[in-house]
Amino acid sequence: MTLDSIDEQVILPDPMALKRLAVSESGFVFDPVSGHSFTVNETGLVILHALQRDSRLNDIRELLSSDYDVDSQNLDRDLLEFLGSLSNQLEHP
Amino acid sequence: MSAIMVAPNRIAVTGMNARPDNPGPGLAVARCLREAKNYSGKIIGLGYESLDPGLHLPAYCDAGYLLPYPSSGDDAFLERIELIREREQIDSMIPCLDAELPIMTRLAAELEKMGVATFMPTSAQLELRSKDRLDELAGHAGTDAPKTKSVTEAGFFFNCGQQGWHYPFVVKGIFYDAEVVKSAEQGAAAFRRISAQWGLPVLVQEFLEGEEINLTAVGDGKGKMLGAVMMKKLAVTDKGKAWAGISIADERLFDASAALVAATQWKGPLEVEVMRTADGTYQLIEINPRFPAWIYLSAGAGRNLLEVLLQLMRNETPPEMEPAPAGVIYLRYAEDNIVPLADYESVIMHGWRVPVPEPENHKQ
Amino acid sequence: MTDQSDPEAQAGKLKPWIKPSIVMHRSGLVNKFGAVRRDRWQTDIEEVPIGELVHDFGSPLFVISESKLRDNLHRLMRAFTARYPSVRYAWSYKTNYLGAVCNTFHQEGAWAEVVSAFEYEKARALGVPGEQILFNGPHKPRAILERAIKEDAHIHIDHLDELYLIETIAKETGKVVDVTIRLNFETGYTENWGRFGFNVESGQAIDAAWRIARSEQLRLTGLHSHIGTFVLDQRAYGAQARIMCAFLQEAEDKTGCEIETLDFGGGFASHNALQGIYLPPEQVVPSFDQYAEAICTPLIEATYERSARGRPLPILILETGRAVVDDAESLVTTVVANKRLPDGRRCVVADAGVNTLFTAFWYNHQVLPTRELIGTPEETVIYGPLCMNIDVVRSSILLAPLKAGDTLVISPVGAYNNTQWLQFIEYRPNVVMVHPGKEVSLVRSAEKLDSITAHEHLPKHLSSPVKSK
Numbered sequence A: 001m002t003l004d005s006i007d008e009q010v011i012l013p014d015p016m017a018l019k020r021l022a023v024s025e026s027g028f029v030f031d032p033v034s035g036h037s038f039t040v041n042e043t044g045l046v047i048l049h050a051l052q053r054d055s056r057l058n059d060i061r062e063l064l065s066s067d068y069d070v071d072s073q074n075l076d077r078d079l080l081e082f083l084g085s086l087s088n089q090l091e092h093p
Numbered sequence B: 001m002s003a004i005m006v007a008p009n010r011i012a013v014t015g016m017n018a019r020p021d022n023p024g025p026g027l028a029v030a031r032c033l034r035e036a037k038n039y040s041g042k043i044i045g046l047g048y049e050s051l052d053p054g055l056h057l058p059a060y061c062d063a064g065y066l067l068p069y070p071s072s073g074d075d076a077f078l079e080r081i082e083l084i085r086e087r088e089q090i091d092s093m094i095p096c097l098d099a100e101l102p103i104m105t106r107l108a109a110e111l112e113k114m115g116v117a118t119f120m121p122t123s124a125q126l127e128l129r130s131k132d133r134l135d136e137l138a139g140h141a142g143t144d145a146p147k148t149k150s151v152t153e154a155g156f157f158f159n160c161g162q163q164g165w166h167y168p169f170v171v172k173g174i175f176y177d178a179e180v181v182k183s184a185e186q187g188a189a190a191f192r193r194i195s196a197q198w199g200l201p202v203l204v205q206e207f208l209e210g211e212e213i214n215l216t217a218v219g220d221g222k223g224k225m226l227g228a229v230m231m232k233k234l235a236v237t238d239k240g241k242a243w244a245g246i247s248i249a250d251e252r253l254f255d256a257s258a259a260l261v262a263a264t265q266w267k268g269p270l271e272v273e274v275m276r277t278a279d280g281t282y283q284l285i286e287i288n289p290r291f292p293a294w295i296y297l298s299a300g301a302g303r304n305l306l307e308v309l310l311q312l313m314r315n316e317t318p319p320e321m322e323p324a325p326a327g328v329i330y331l332r333y334a335e336d337n338i339v340p341l342a343d344y345e346s347v348i349m350h351g352w353r354v355p356v357p358e359p360e361n362h363k364q
Numbered sequence C: 001m002t003d004q005s006d007p008e009a010q011a012g013k014l015k016p017w018i019k020p021s022i023v024m025h026r027s028g029l030v031n032k033f034g035a036v037r038r039d040r041w042q043t044d045i046e047e048v049p050i051g052e053l054v055h056d057f058g059s060p061l062f063v064i065s066e067s068k069l070r071d072n073l074h075r076l077m078r079a080f081t082a083r084y085p086s087v088r089y090a091w092s093y094k095t096n097y098l099g100a101v102c103n104t105f106h107q108e109g110a111w112a113e114v115v116s117a118f119e120y121e122k123a124r125a126l127g128v129p130g131e132q133i134l135f136n137g138p139h140k141p142r143a144i145l146e147r148a149i150k151e152d153a154h155i156h157i158d159h160l161d162e163l164y165l166i167e168t169i170a171k172e173t174g175k176v177v178d179v180t181i182r183l184n185f186e187t188g189y190t191e192n193w194g195r196f197g198f199n200v201e202s203g204q205a206i207d208a209a210w211r212i213a214r215s216e217q218l219r220l221t222g223l224h225s226h227i228g229t230f231v232l233d234q235r236a237y238g239a240q241a242r243i244m245c246a247f248l249q250e251a252e253d254k255t256g257c258e259i260e261t262l263d264f265g266g267g268f269a270s271h272n273a274l275q276g277i278y279l280p281p282e283q284v285v286p287s288f289d290q291y292a293e294a295i296c297t298p299l300i301e302a303t304y305e306r307s308a309r310g311r312p313l314p315i316l317i318l319e320t321g322r323a324v325v326d327d328a329e330s331l332v333t334t335v336v337a338n339k340r341l342p343d344g345r346r347c348v349v350a351d352a353g354v355n356t357l358f359t360a361f362w363y364n365h366q367v368l369p370t371r372e373l374i375g376t377p378e379e380t381v382i383y384g385p386l387c388m389n390i391d392v393v394r395s396s397i398l399l400a401p402l403k404a405g406d407t408l409v410i411s412p413v414g415a416y417n418n419t420q421w422l423q424f425i426e427y428r429p430n431v432v433m434v435h436p437g438k439e440v441s442l443v444r445s446a447e448k449l450d451s452i453t454a455h456e457h458l459p460k461h462l463s464s465p466v467k468s469k
């Protein structure tokens, strides 16, 4: 499965939920609606910032592959997994 | 461990888990330090969970740090202490939790090498307080001890009558946990539950009716007991923890504790728990190798034991002191402390809360 | 293996990839300083690079250190011989009966402690003389007993039926046989393994001693007891010493026998983390010196007077198993896959599971990566390769993200794995030994289809998957 074939609407977390997150440079993330807090790692932080800027999936892939040493298969797999767990944590904590 | 002479000026205190229902002693120890007439240095609170209340209370702890659990091993523990020492220049440590004492005493020499002084019991003294050696301890104290037996099989509960054990009695874990049982079935069930959690042996102990009284003091390591404060609980939570108590002057408790300290050459803080039974016997229940959660009563009664501990750490000879006056009451209450999100974040992300530096520019 | 080349040189200024992660803070779980050190990884075993081992011998792979085996036994013997003049050691075969392991110990002077016909035959086949074999266990069929008696092995009697059988054989062969009886009793610190041997408190044991004293054919010369395994409280051994010495006194006084050996069995704990024990091994496992002190002090006290009366001190025998072998062996395994469980937890599938690592059922083994892992540690489940729900290597461990193909080192695994492992679903892997000087040899080769089918027989009409007409 590649990310090209995926409907962004389905896999990206709710944009409103993303915007409300307070994201600190340390990787500390606070959700003011649920009251939950999280830790994201370095790459998670890059992705989260990009999502808050309304980036499209392809932008995020490019952003990451221009900065990190990763092939597209691994990138897509890890990105998919991260987005899945992000949506999960935001929507059904 | 002939302690190097130190003048503690940056003291780390563990046990900041000041939960309202069952507080660890650390925060009360920090409070005593704050009020100690012979101490104006920094206090660094050490805890295990980011929500340990003491980590977030600048009034008593200038900074707060998370420690690795004793279960993560010596290396992780030493490494973290080294980091805290580098960042905060701590020069001494006061451990306040039972589970820390074994690792702390074992590593005392290494801590000292690192420049972190302690004043606590030796490993041999710690072993003495293992629950199945109560008789031996009571012998030192000149008190009785509740009849206690190690049990390794649930079968005991069905024929214990022949061995002189009659219900009800208490089934205890070797480290923690206790249950009063009234029948063989209950006893066997408690045995299985407790042994599954705390391992074998399980102890059975005579059920005593009476009043628990406690003493806390510091042993100078040469046989002398200093600054004793005695207390009777006035009210307990449903977990059996005192939330109100009153200082008392009980000579037999004092003498028993002094004898214990003399016989064991006890070094460092201790708490002695004794049951005064209806028929007037004194039964030694336990001794804890640390200050109790009610230690602030010592400051309240004019016998701040942290001052005594500091004097011993500085190799000074504490002056002779009368036992604390009777009739001083402590009443514990819960209070909501406001914590900035940034502090919480810092504890989670870095494992520390450090004071926010004064802004250089006070203008907008 | 992981790429050896410098990633920066390979990819210009690209940073190494870190799998993105997000972890929710839960009360009571937010102390990343409370867990494993993130900077811990292990690149070699006894200075042989793990990558090289896996390249040459495949994965999973058991790796034994010869010098560790020898060192451990030396340390044990030093602790005891420093406190007691006459100490004998017998290697407990069931703990690890790979020939290379047994012979390493035998070269250091160890006798063999066996508990079945198979183990007896294995010890003999390795070249151990019968008179250096201690024969324990509740099941010793007549044929092997006959051989053991003929070869002057030391038989430790477990029950009366065995006693009668030995007496019969001895009569038939016209021999007088020196025997040891196994005792069981309450130490107060361990659960009594009352199913083995003769009970002391009930009088069974002294009856057995009487029975032997009245026999023309038998001589009681030894007492044995193995009080349990992974015994964390050394005081149990102090109690064992006192009880066995008291029994020795009673048996000698009442039956006139002369006891030459006192065998304390095994049971010393190894530096492994037993599930359900809160504190880590370095905090709860007594040292060899502590065990030795617990045994030798009461032993010397109790036998002092006896030796003053001119009786030689009994020989102290040890059958320590796990404590001398456990940390001499590691298991290298490879990550096959990363997954998310429906409840959000992360898991990895490894190519070694409870089939190779039987002790995963009761230990939380140490698991280390073989390179520095980058990224936030997260609670992880490590599963084995079996298509079975129970195949769990670690039910919860904090680990930073791993890639498929990463290797992990699991330790200590030297005790009870190479003997209790299962041929179940998968082939059992290679076992190698690292010798001093970084030399490596294969000491048991991985199984192939043949290893398993060689013992099967297909009845003629089942020799084909197609029914013959």
Ligand SMILES: Cc1ncc(COP(=O)(O)O)c(C=O)c1O
Pocket (backbone or CB within 6 Å): C092, C095, C113, C136, C226, C228, C229, C230, C265, C266, C267, C268, C319, C320, C321, C322, C323, C415
């Ligand atoms: C008779 C006997 N001796 C020695 C051992 C070795 O025990 P450990 O590995 O606990 O030292 C065992 C193990 O079960 C045993 O049954």
